[in-house]
Amino acid sequence: MLNSETVVGVIGAGAMGAGIAQVAAQKGHQVVIADAMAASVARAKDGHTRAMAREVEKGRLTREVADAVLSRITYVDGVSLELIGAMRACGFIIEAIVEDLSAKQTLFRTLERVIDSGAVLASNTSSLSIAALAGACSHPERVVGVHFFNPATLMPLVEIIPAITTRGDVALQARALMDTWGKVTVVAADTPGFIVNRVARPFYSEALRVYEEGLADAATIDWAMRELGGFKMGPFELMDLIGNDVNFAVTSSVFEAMFYDGRYRPANTQRRLVEAGLLGRKTKRGYYDYREGAVVPEANKDSALGQQIVDRVLAMLVNQAVDAVHQQVASPADIDLSMTKGVNYPKGLLAWGDEIGAAVVLERLDALHAEYLEERYRPSPLLRKTVRDGGRLLT
Numbered sequence: 001m002l003n004s005e006t007v008v009g010v011i012g013a014g015a016m017g018a019g020i021a022q023v024a025a026q027k028g029h030q031v032v033i034a035d036a037m038a039a040s041v042a043r044a045k046d047g048h049t050r051a052m053a054r055e056v057e058k059g060r061l062t063r064e065v066a067d068a069v070l071s072r073i074t075y076v077d078g079v080s081l082e083l084i085g086a087m088r089a090c091g092f093i094i095e096a097i098v099e100d101l102s103a104k105q106t107l108f109r110t111l112e113r114v115i116d117s118g119a120v121l122a123s124n125t126s127s128l129s130i131a132a133l134a135g136a137c138s139h140p141e142r143v144v145g146v147h148f149f150n151p152a153t154l155m156p157l158v159e160i161i162p163a164i165t166t167r168g169d170v171a172l173q174a175r176a177l178m179d180t181w182g183k184v185t186v187v188a189a190d191t192p193g194f195i196v197n198r199v200a201r202p203f204y205s206e207a208l209r210v211y212e213e214g215l216a217d218a219a220t221i222d223w224a225m226r227e228l229g230g231f232k233m234g235p236f237e238l239m240d241l242i243g244n245d246v247n248f249a250v251t252s253s254v255f256e257a258m259f260y261d262g263r264y265r266p267a268n269t270q271r272r273l274v275e276a277g278l279l280g281r282k283t284k285r286g287y288y289d290y291r292e293g294a295v296v297p298e299a300n301k302d303s304a305l306g307q308q309i310v311d312r313v314l315a316m317l318v319n320q321a322v323d324a325v326h327q328q329v330a331s332p333a334d335i336d337l338s339m340t341k342g343v344n345y346p347k348g349l350l351a352w353g354d355e356i357g358a359a360v361v362l363e364r365l366d367a368l369h370a371e372y373l374e375e376r377y378r379p380s381p382l383l384r385k386t387v388r389d390g391g392r393l394l395t
Helices: 015-026 038-057 063-071 080-086 101-111 130-135 168-180 201-212 218-228 235-242 244-257 268-275 303-326 332-342 349-356 358-372 381-389
Strands: 008-011 031-035 073-077 092-095 120-123 143-148 157-162 184-187
Touching: 008 015, 015 031, 015 038, 015 063, 015 073, 015 143, 031 038, 031 080, 038 063, 038 073, 063 073, 073 080, 092 101, 101 120, 101 130, 120 168, 130 143, 143 168, 157 168, 157 332, 168 184, 184 332, 201 218, 201 235, 201 244, 201 268, 201 303, 218 235, 218 303, 235 244, 244 268, 303 332, 303 349, 303 358, 303 381, 332 349, 349 358, 358 381
Parallel strands: 008 031, 008 092, 031 073, 092 120, 120 143, 157 184
Antiparallel strands: 143 157
16 A cells, blocks of 8 residues: 555656655655666756755755755666666655656566565656556556656646556555645546647647748747747747657657547657757757857737637647547546646636637637648547537536
């Protein structure tokens, strides 16, 4: 049974793994964080030290409490056997390693040889199949998806994803544990992208389509989505922040996993940026130039053009949320909660669709479908049914 006495293991000491380890330690758990790269472990340790210093400086923690948090974290680096051995006493182990199915499967198979029979194996994957991870294990019933959002210390949402082989009480225990960590938890079906990374795809892909058509440049699209749409960041500045390599990898993974459904097709523009190494802020160039002295592009602040962009992207987003309900990815309430708490959307998409009017959303999609004759613009059957029945999207 997972509880406050459970020793938490985190494998992968990158930004996400380090954040998860900090959250667990701040909630009173003994934590073991491990990574094969000594430099990654050193960065995680330094990051935790600086984070606790900021908490003390801002008066949110006393020095004694901050030191106690740091004392609960054990750092391990080295060859795989040393890393795996360090997990022996852990009852809840979450991997946050590279987003590669084979690597994660190998890790879980190796962990099973040393951990306790009651230990839970969790994956922080953003888009890979939990069933595929569990299928590599001798005891797939104890494998569950527990997907945090970056930065894990600040973002409240955690998606709980049981595979078809996950034992019911394992998913319940994982969710209950995350609740004690102060997280907002939702349950998602084990489908590509789960909730957020499935529903949010048009925020990027439709913006890229508008860009590739020459209707507007990146600065104009970002301005429209921020100032007229109410989003905290525009799609291009957000892709540059996330990393174009990361965003493109998730899009490609979901596209492939959805059997190449045109709704999820990646954009050549983003692929070319990745191929050129223009990954965004981390390389100083992406859709924007972040080098010293670079000229900041001016947006075309034409309100009619901007509203056209917002209406188009938003229709695609609402349609994705409706289709997620139709495909039983999650409950309508969990879908709307996920988009506000996981990616800071100004409103839940189903509620937003009701505000716009389901019939208006359908009309916009039908117009796009008629113009392009592409499957990406096909309305969800549930959207059509809702309009036909005169119902609401968020019920």
